Amino acid sequence: xxxxxxxxxxxxxxxNIWLEFTKMAADYKPVNLGQGFPNxxxxxxxxxxxxxxxxxxxxxxxxxxxxxxxxNLVKILAKLYGQLLGQSxxxxxxxxVTVGAxxxxxxxxxxxxxxxxxxxxxxxxxxxxxxMVKMAGGSCVFVPLRPKGTPDKPALSSGDWALDPxxxxxxxxxxxxxxxxxxxxxxxxxxxxREELQVIAELCLKHDVVCISDEVYEWIxxxxxxxxxxxxxxxxxxxxxxxxxxxxxxxxxxxKEAVARGFQRELDVxxxxxxxxxxLPRQLQExxxxxxxxxxxxxxxxxxxxxxxxxxxxxxxLNVELPDPADDEEEPYDYxxxxxxxxxxGLATIPVSAFYSPGHRKDFASYVRLCYVxxxxxxxxxxxxxxxxxxxx
Ligand code: PMP
Numbered sequence: 001x002x003x004x005x006x007x008x009x010x011x012x013x014x015x016n017i018w019l020e021f022t023k024m025a026a027d028y029k030p031v032n033l034g035q036g037f038p039n040x041x042x043x044x045x046x047x048x049x050x051x052x053x054x055x056x057x058x059x060x061x062x063x064x065x066x067x068x069x070x071x072n073l074v075k076i077l078a079k080l081y082g083q084l085l086g087q088s089x090x091x092x093x094x095x096x097v098t099v100g101a102x103x104x105x106x107x108x109x110x111x112x113x114x115x116x117x118x119x120x121x122x123x124x125x126x127x128x129x130x131x132m133v134k135m136a137g138g139s140c141v142f143v144p145l146r147p148k149g150t151p152d153k154p155a156l157s158s159g160d161w162a163l164d165p166x167x168x169x170x171x172x173x174x175x176x177x178x179x180x181x182x183x184x185x186x187x188x189x190x191x192x193x194r195e196e197l198q199v200i201a202e203l204c205l206k207h208d209v210v211c212i213s214d215e216v217y218e219w220i221x222x223x224x225x226x227x228x229x230x231x232x233x234x235x236x237x238x239x240x241x242x243x244x245x246x247x248x249x250x251x252x253x254x255x256k257e258a259v260a261r262g263f264q265r266e267l268d269v270x271x272x273x274x275x276x277x278x279x280l281p282r283q284l285q286e287x288x289x290x291x292x293x294x295x296x297x298x299x300x301x302x303x304x305x306x307x308x309x310x311x312x313x314x315x316x317x318l319n320v321e322l323p324d325p326a327d328d329e330e331e332p333y334d335y336x337x338x339x340x341x342x343x344x345x346g347l348a349t350i351p352v353s354a355f356y357s358p359g360h361r362k363d364f365a366s367y368v369r370l371c372y373v374x375x376x377x378x379x380x381x382x383x384x385x386x387x388x389x390x391x392x393x
Contacts (some may be wrong), residue, residue: 013131027323036186042252050255069097081242085232101216101245106132108204108212108241111177113138117177122163126186126214132275145170145190158190159225172203178210181230184217201233204240211236216245239380281307287379288371294383295370298390309373312352316366334364341368 006014011302018035021079032039041047058304068074071091078091089095098104105128113119117139121129123144145161145215181200204211213230221227231240247253263366276314291311292302300313313336322340325331334351352367353360360370372379 009137010131010135013134017127017130023096038251040251042250045252046252047389066238068092069095079300085229085237087232087237100247101214101243102128104243105129105212105214106135107135109138111239112136112210112212113177116175117253118175119174120168120171120176120179120209122179122181122185124185124187126182129180134347138177139178141171143168145185145188150172157186158188159187159193161188161190163196163199168199168202172207172209175211176207178212178216180212181288182214182220184227187289191227192222194228197228197233199229201236205235209239211240213242214238216248216304218244219249250357284309284373287374289374290376290379291370291372291382294379294386298386300386301369304365309371310369311372312367312369313349314367332361336366345385345389347382 016301019356021034024030025034066074069077072095074091074095076150077095077097077174078089082089096104096107096381098107109119109132113136115131117136117138118141119129119133119134119138120143123142130140143163145163147156148162178198181192181197184190184195185192200211203209211230215227215229218227218229229242231242232239247255266275266277272278288305288311292304295302295311299317301313301317303312303314305311315334320337320340322333322336325336332351332353334353338349338351350372351365352369353362353365355369356364370382373380
């Protein structure tokens with residue numbers, strides 16, 4: 001890529017230790033105690049659950065889920081973490097499911113950090129925090145955990161590393177937006193004690209600072225240490241974004257990559273009739289044609305797509321008299337039409353002006369988008385609705 005392309009705010013974050021060391025591990029095939037992933041299998045019950053879902057009858061399990069997390073998942077998370085925190089959790093308002101904790105961290109920084117904001121990071125830290133803060137336009141302020149133990153012990157403990165409360169307090173300024181806490185910590189393994197968390201919580205409350213609490217190792221705590229959630233401290237529920245990781249929790253850090261086998265199979269049969277990539281467009285083309293014909297016959301002129309999932313249809317010739325917009329005078333015609341179609345005819349489409357910038361929406365408000373990637377029975381039901389409506393007009 002040309003050196004001019006990347007945005008200024010990511011300058012200095014191009015280098016990444018994982019890129020370098022993952023490549024070296026692939027090249028040299030060492031005994032790999034480097035990257036943090038188990039080389040034993042996830043527990044049987046989790047693998048069984050995965051295979052049940054994948055091979056089960058419910059074909060919707062393979063399609064879009066609720067964007068903020070599958071209802072079954074957010075409900076069980078709310079129940080479990082509600083119990084752990086002694087706090088009622090709204091599964092549909094308080095929980096967001098992401099692709100790994102990595103995406104949760106990225107999303108949290110993007111959502112919270114403005115240009116010029118400061119984020120306090122406790123050293124040593126999981127390296128991705130720094131570039132993520134920078135990508136959000138913020139700057140990092142570091143504060144170290146320092147060894148306080150007696151150096152003549154045969155082995156030290158991660159508990160011997162601690163924050164200096166005064167030093168930590170001195171990092172909080174007018175510009176501090178968030179502090180990142182990681183307990184148990186990567187790489188030290190430190191499990192923050194209740195008293196240590198209390199200091200952080202008090203500073204967060206005093207300065208109205210958000211605590212982004214990375215707790216991906218929450219279930220991996222040894223000896224008589226206990227994982228304490230900072231969100232459980234008085235006042236801190238509203239001040240904390242708690243991040244967990246199913247990958248770490250169930251020893252399955254790679255499930256994000258399960259599609260690789262599908263691509264391997266397709267590569268083996270590429271261009272041949274048994275290939276899914278060969279069959280899929282042919283199957284969908286028939287569906288496209290079927291829907292296009294129906295739309296033509298009811299006066300919704302289709303724009304025949306040359307590819308993809310969708311077909312846009314012109315609704316202007318229908319001359320539907322729509323009720324006045326209830327609460328939004330500015331609402332474009334296609335929005336009102338699409339809502340009316342759902343409510344009165346039971347057919348859902350998407351207004352195409354939603355795909356334009358606000359200033360241009362009004363000029364492109366006479367199309368709706370229809371998806372033809374559906375069972376024939378669904379297309380048939382849509383045809384029935386449109387044709388019956390056409391007859392009564
Ligand atoms: N936070 C910490 C502290 C980590 O060590 C890691 C993974 N090494 C992550 C977040 C990312 O977790 P995930 O695999 O769920 O994206």
